[in-house]
Amino acid sequence: MGRSENILVTGAGGFIGGWIINDLLKQGYSNIRGVDIKPLANWYQKFEKVENRSLDLKDPVSTLAVTREIDTVYNLAADMGGMGFIEKNKALCMMSVLINANLLESSRLNGVNKYFFASSACVYNQSRQLHTENPGLKESDAYPADPEDGYGWEKLFSERMCRHFGEDFGLEIRIARFHNVYGPLGTFDGGREKAPAAVCRKVAEAVISGSHEIQIWGDGEQTRSFTYIDDTVLGIQKLMESSYSAPINLGSSQMVTINHLVDIVENVAHIKLKRKYMLDAPKGVRGRNSENTLIKEVMGWEPKITLEFGLEKTYNWIFDELSNGSKRSWH
Numbered sequence: 562m563g564r565s566e567n568i569l570v571t572g573a574g575g576f577i578g579g580w581i582i583n584d585l586l587k588q589g590y591s592n593i594r595g596v597d598i599k600p601l602a603n604w605y606q607k608f609e610k611v612e613n614r615s616l617d618l619k620d621p622v623s624t625l626a627v628t629r630e631i632d633t634v635y636n637l638a639a640d641m642g643g644m645g646f647i648e649k650n651k652a653l654c655m656m657s658v659l660i661n662a663n664l665l666e667s668s669r670l671n672g673v674n675k676y677f678f679a680s681s682a683c684v685y686n687q688s689r690q691l692h693t694e695n696p697g698l699k700e701s702d703a704y705p706a707d708p709e710d711g712y713g714w715e716k717l718f719s720e721r722m723c724r725h726f727g728e729d730f731g732l733e734i735r736i737a738r739f740h741n742v743y744g745p746l747g748t749f750d751g752g753r754e755k756a757p758a759a760v761c762r763k764v765a766e767a768v769i770s771g772s773h774e775i776q777i778w779g780d781g782e783q784t785r786s787f788t789y790i791d792d793t794v795l796g797i798q799k800l801m802e803s804s805y806s807a808p809i810n811l812g813s814s815q816m817v818t819i820n821h822l823v824d825i826v827e828n829v830a831h832i833k834l835k836r837k838y839m840l841d842a843p844k845g846v847r848g849r850n851s852e853n854t855l856i857k858e859v860m861g862w863e864p865k866i867t868l869e870f871g872l873e874k875t876y877n878w879i880f881d882e883l884s885n886g887s888k889r890s891w892h
Contacts, residue, residue, distance in 0.1 A: 567592045567630055571618055571664065572637030573611075574604030576747035577679065577739075577793060581635055582608060584794045596627050597638070605746050619656065624663035628671045635797075636664050637679045641712060642753025644778070647683075648843040651711025661719040665726045675733040677801060678723045680808060682740045682849055683713035690846035693784045695816065697852030700738070700808055709846070720808050727806055735800050740812025740851045744790030744871060745878035756819065757787050757875060764826045765880040767834055775834040778842035781820035786850045788813045789871035792864035799860045812851030813864040825869055829876045 568585060572578035573595030582595055583606060594612040597604060601615050616623040618638050628634065639657040641647060647654055661678065668676055685698045686707045708717045720736055727734035743757035750762055763775045788811065796811040817825075820836075827833055853863040 564589045565592065566590065566632040567594070568633045568635070569594045569596065569627055569631045570635045570637065571596050571627075571660070572639065572679075573597045573613065574599045574601070574607070574615075575637060576605055576744075577742055577790065578635070578637040579604065579606030579746060580744070580790050580794050581637065581797065582606065582611060584798065586610060594627060594631065618663060619659040621663045621667065624660075624667040625670065628664065628667040628673055631668075631671065631673050633675045633677075633801075634664060634668055634673055635677045636661060639679070642748070643755040643759065644843045644845045646753045647709070647712040648845075654712035655715045658715050658719055661722060665722060665732070668732060669726060669730050673732065675735065675801070676723065676726070677735045677737070677797065678719060680720050680736050680738045681713065681716045682738050682810070682812065682851065683709040684717040684720065684738060684808075685713075685849070687846060690849050693782055693818065693848040695784060695848035695850045697814060697850045698810070699852045700810060700855055703808070724807075734806045735803075736806075736808040737797060737800055737811040738808055739788065739793065740810065740849070741785055741787040742790060742793045743787050744875055747790075749879050749882070756785065756822065757872060758879065760819075760823055760826050761872065761876040761879045762883070764823070764830050764832065764834065765876065765883050768830050768832055768880070769883060773832070773834050774837055775823065776837050776839055777819060777823065778839050779819065779844035780838055780840065781823070781836065782818050783844055783846075784816050784818050784848040784850065785822075786813045786816045787822070787868055787871070788851075788864050789866040789874075792866045796856070796860075796862075796864060799862060803859055805859045809856055809859060810851045810853060811856065811864070812853070813866070813868070814851050814853050815868050816848075816850040817868060822868070822872075825872050826876055829873045830880075
């Protein structure tokens with residue numbers, strides 16, 4: 562993309578959206594519009610050189626206004642959170658389809674050239690995720706369709722909508738399926754946090770309070786891969802620079818159990834905690850990992866930042882936030 566392009570980032574007040582804008586500014590882009598439903602005071606990152614707007618993008622009048630004179634859209638807006646949120650708020654998650662539908666139609670009407678959609682590994686067929694020893698989910702494993710209820714269906718449907726807007730109207734489409742993105746300057750409390758941030762917060766709270774116990778959802782043997790924010794941002798930009806238009810995994814292939822995730826954070830914090838397993842808590846699928854053959858073929862690259870490195874950065878930031886009495890649970 563040329564540095565003079567007009568760029569819209571939706572979900573700009575959120576975790577990934579904030580880091581995308583941070584990166585675009587470092588690259589020299591100056592015409593950036595950021596939009597989020599949260600009040601500006603509650604954005605995770607806010608930049609003076611960006612045109613910041615607080616709007617509800619489920620309203621087509623808002624999407625028509627914010628896509629005017631825009632060349633490239635990064636759509637990261639969605640009502641979402643960790644497993645504790647998406648399992649109990651399926652209708653709210655499904656409503657995010659209105660954001661993507663309105664943005665796509667407004668992009669068509671206003672002559673947007675390129676459109677990025679942030680999808681999720683939750684689109685994958687659940688029968689492929691029944692065992693902890695997951696060989697990695699290939700892009701084709703999304704079909705036949707049986708995604709995670711609510712959030713996964715919304716993401717899969719929105720992927721198809723993006724595809725057809727590309728086919729029918731010539732909109733350049735890019736779709737990344739995120740695998741558990743984590744890092745500093747994100748949600749770590751309030752119910753919407755994901756596993757890495759939740760574990761970091763629980764360990765930090767144990768250190769600060771002097772407690773030596775941690776609650777773990779499930780038996781701790783469920784497996785996942787987690788992707789550090791720097792790899793996610795770099796992968797998005799590499800995808801945008803490519804000519805690849807179908808959905809692609811953007812995730813680390815370093816799969817670990819939740820128990821091992823806790824081990825790593827304990828090592829960072831120099832503490833050992835008694836584990837209390839909450840077997841009736843939301844657990845999600847049994848095993849999920851990113852199969853990265855396609856991204857290596859398309860980009861000659863895959864996420865490389867280790868969980869050990871990323872969790873140290875994330876834990877230290879959350880520990881400092883808790884020590885200073887801060888909260889990051891904004892909706």
